Amino acid sequence: MKILIVNAGSSSLKYQLIDMVQETTVAKGLIERIGIPGSKLKQTVGEDKYQVEMPMNDHIEASKQMLAALMHAEHGVLRSMDEIGAVGHRVVHGGEHFTASSIIDDDCIKAIEENSQFAPLHNPANLMGIKATKTVMPNTPMVAVFDTAFHQTMPAKSFLYGFPMDYYSRLKVRRYGFHGTSHRFVSEQAAQFLGKDIKDLRIITCHLGNGSSLSAVHGGKSVDTSMGLTPLEGVLMGTRSGSVDPASLQFIMNHEGMDINQMVDVLNKKSGLLGVSGLSSDMRDVEDAAAKGNKHAQIALDILHNGIRKYIGAYAAVMGGVDAVVFTAGIGENSPELREEVIKDFEYMGMKLDPQKNKVRGVLADISAADSKVKVLVIPTNEELVIARDTLELVGESQG
């Protein structure tokens, strides 16, 4: 069976067609500027790159163009839409409603709508993608896979903030956590790689990309994670500040004459690597500048390294020890410098890198020293594959 994975943004739509027999990607595409002049679609099939520019006023038109590209006589991979067995949608916020992936029906759509209050930029966009693909593929079963679902196993002591309880009971303000498909995938891969039952492992997963989060995975279940009600909490990110003293906002807003929306915008879009370095949100730029002696770039890196180290120490404490630390996503997979800085001086916890093995980029590898008690692994994430596997499983179940 072939499964189509869709990740819809407010003006974009990413897609990937996966053949589930070999679990291989058959085609990948990105549609940008939906509803904005200059809409275009780019599709990659192996070495072949296909690009077309045409007006696409909404997600329905974009979905039609996605299907047209997949069925294109020269650049496509499908003869008919019927070859797509199911569609898996990435949905950011499942709130407390979704503890796992779900077949998309009216109730599911309603629950995603209700959770839009927690992810006002993402869930409505994800829904546009769902509704558009349902319009153009009305008979194809669809599944929603949530970024938050994996973290629903967290105990109350990890997911509750120190607010008056009423804010949780009435408003559902709590830590939800994100990147769940990635934390789940790499922790399962780690167990498999180590030849151990995940039930016996305490794993700290470090998903470090433009957005970053760490998770404590005990016995295969998320017991704590660094992102919160929104993806702003936790370590320093590309443009996001990560955790700050909440009262510092009042101080800054009073001095700068900003309202809360302007303040949160600064925290989300102008802070992090970009804000501290004053240069770029891209880790490669910041690492290059620091290597050339730029002090602000270096301090941005130091804050990030130190923040990750603190979470690793904290999560080892939460789980009563740690068996493996996993690095994944753009930075985690590709920055040996960051991995070295984060893991150094952790020998007292039995954790040591092998500098030679640590040179790898973007491939699955054990980078720990031979005498390291804690395994340190690099594991490329594959969120699309998790979505495809969940979709296949749920559609299989629903069709008996």
Ligand code: ADP
């Ligand atoms: P997203 O969260 O958007 O999915 P990615 O997981 O692709 O992001 O990660 C993007 C980050 O990975 C960027 O900061 C980028 O600079 C960083 N990155 C990619 N390649 C390298 C590299 N070779 N060295 C250091 N950082 C890298």
